[in-house]
Amino acid sequence: MTFMTENIALLSPAAYAEAVTAAVVASAAYYGDGTTALGDDEYDGLLRAIAAYEEAHPDEVLAQSPTGKVAGGAVQGDVPHSVPMLSLDNVFDADELAEWADGLERRLGHPVAGWCVEPKLDGLAVAARYRGGRLVQVLTRGDGLAGEDITHAADAVLGLPPNLTKPIDVELRGEVLLTTAQFEEANRIRLAHEATPFAHPRSGAAGTLRAKDRPYRIELTFFAYSAIGLNDLGHVALLENLAALGANTAASTDAAPMRCETVEQVQKRIDVIAGLRADLPFGIDGVVVKADTAEDQRQAGNGSRAPRWAVARKLAAEHKVTRLRAVQWNVGRTGIIAPRAVLEPVVIDGVTVTYATLHNPSDISRRGLMIGDQVFVYRAGDVIPRVEAPLVDQRTGAESPIVFPDVCPRCGDAIDTSEQRWRCVRGRNCQAVASVIYAAGRDQFDIEGLGGTRAIQLVEAGLVKDVADLFTLTREQLLGLERMGETSAA
Numbered sequence: 001m002t003f004m005t006e007n008i009a010l011l012s013p014a015a016y017a018e019a020v021t022a023a024v025v026a027s028a029a030y031y032g033d034g035t036t037a038l039g040d041d042e043y044d045g046l047l048r049a050i051a052a053y054e055e056a057h058p059d060e061v062l063a064q065s066p067t068g069k070v071a072g073g074a075v076q077g078d079v080p081h082s083v084p085m086l087s088l089d090n091v092f093d094a095d096e097l098a099e100w101a102d103g104l105e106r107r108l109g110h111p112v113a114g115w116c117v118e119p120k121l122d123g124l125a126v127a128a129r130y131r132g133g134r135l136v137q138v139l140t141r142g143d144g145l146a147g148e149d150i151t152h153a154a155d156a157v158l159g160l161p162p163n164l165t166k167p168i169d170v171e172l173r174g175e176v177l178l179t180t181a182q183f184e185e186a187n188r189i190r191l192a193h194e195a196t197p198f199a200h201p202r203s204g205a206a207g208t209l210r211a212k213d214r215p216y217r218i219e220l221t222f223f224a225y226s227a228i229g230l231n232d233l234g235h236v237a238l239l240e241n242l243a244a245l246g247a248n249t250a251a252s253t254d255a256a257p258m259r260c261e262t263v264e265q266v267q268k269r270i271d272v273i274a275g276l277r278a279d280l281p282f283g284i285d286g287v288v289v290k291a292d293t294a295e296d297q298r299q300a301g302n303g304s305r306a307p308r309w310a311v312a313r314k315l316a317a318e319h320k321v322t323r324l325r326a327v328q329w330n331v332g333r334t335g336i337i338a339p340r341a342v343l344e345p346v347v348i349d350g351v352t353v354t355y356a357t358l359h360n361p362s363d364i365s366r367r368g369l370m371i372g373d374q375v376f377v378y379r380a381g382d383v384i385p386r387v388e389a390p391l392v393d394q395r396t397g398a399e400s401p402i403v404f405p406d407v408c409p410r411c412g413d414a415i416d417t418s419e420q421r422w423r424c425v426r427g428r429n430c431q432a433v434a435s436v437i438y439a440a441g442r443d444q445f446d447i448e449g450l451g452g453t454r455a456i457q458l459v460e461a462g463l464v465k466d467v468a469d470l471f472t473l474t475r476e477q478l479l480g481l482e483r484m485g486e487t488s489a490a
């Protein structure tokens, strides 16, 4: 948020301190229960006066100032939240979840009147303040009590509309993240600008939200899941309202929030969302379970750190850091030459990962990988593990470049490097040629006269697709080949 600071009478230091306090109190009241003695104009006037003072006295900026600036102009997490942004308590398995649900029902003294189950998005929590339906300020979660003003980043956040469909005052809360597609695009853009690629989507989103003056634009996505100012709605109804206002919600995905009547249904829905994890267009690190009704939520209340009516059922991490030991070049059935990372074994979600895909040579170059690097490895569900990026600041100097092959590693012929994915010039015949040459060798079938040239000839004529075809070749087929005499055929 920027403020016009011309033509404003400068406050005295004491009046400045009073103005800061008044603005903080007004903001908290405004977003808390919607009551404030200050109108919009007065509030904005107060902020302008505060900003003018801070511009004239940059060394005297108070940490709690609503402008979000401290001495020297550096931005800190110092804009107070209207209502604290709490985190969630975690449970790690079905038993712990059942125990937590029992505890909540004991506290309420009656069964919970329905649950809401939704994916826990792996991004950054933000608060987006709307006045009259217009987006005026976006804050990070910070320490939960005060966050950093990141309004400058809002226009690159899809799903966070500059204007709601209704002219209301409301604070939307939700998660900003890089979807998988946005993450790939972000790293393409960063490498084109010779910037280090993001190690994984979460850190990429965090860096992007706080960055200023980048010479390029990276798009993010917002998912709303809460609001201050839309009271007395059950959680499922609240999400429907958020979507109707124009905000993006997880309802647009396969893992859409769902109301469940029993804890057994909750557990089943968690299993469904966990099973969808690998196919979702963004990362999740768990599943959030909430008492659905406003009445249950109010009655359960909040602890100092987390609400008592919601919990995060954590899922195992999908990203782990390990060392890139070597790169192997494997030639596929169609002649595609694919690099594969050999990793120091690492356990991700219960599975030991030793190999991961590196996609193609230009991808290796784009990511700036080196042998010996500490790398982020991603694995989810049945997806082939992949290396995402090196941790460049962890380098010791002992890393070495990845050497690209200059001939086909299987048959020794040339490589077609005109596409992103490299390919043996023999394509589908690469394997057949290589296997025929191998099979005809002295240590195998020892077939005289079947060397490289003949092998290529047989394969390219379509007579041999694999080694077994060698034994069903007829004399007539062989005689049909160029430079094939009676003796050779025999």
Ligand SMILES: [Zn+2]
Pocket: 331, 408, 409, 410, 411, 412, 413, 424, 425, 426, 430, 431
């Ligand atoms: Zn080849």
